[in-house]
Amino acid sequence: MRTMESSEFLGHQGCDKCGSSDALATYSDGHGYCFNCQTHFKEVDNVEATNVVTYTKPVELYGTPMAITDRRISLDTAKRYGVTSDDCKQYYPYYDQDGKLNGYR
Secondary structure: OHHHHOOOOOEOOOOOOOOOOOOOOOOOOOOOEEEEEEEEEEEOOOOOOOOOOOOOOOHOOEOOOOOOOOOOEOOHHHHHHHHEEEEOOOOOEEEEEOOOEEEEO
């Protein structure tokens, strides 16, 4: 029997049940959970590694820390976690297991 404690989050992908393009969270032991239709899957077919995009521009070119009111993220919280924004996009940092910045989503 597999336990969720022993699996690692891999990324998001589309859900075949509800049609969401990226709400299905997939895990290393093969299970998944769709945050849109709230369905648990014992086995997920075609698990994708991750949809985190790695950018090559220096971090400071990805906007500036600012409050993101529609997500209830204060300026202090954005600064603490490295969340930045420009005129039309928000950038959320993703780190590897060693704490190294992988990229932004």
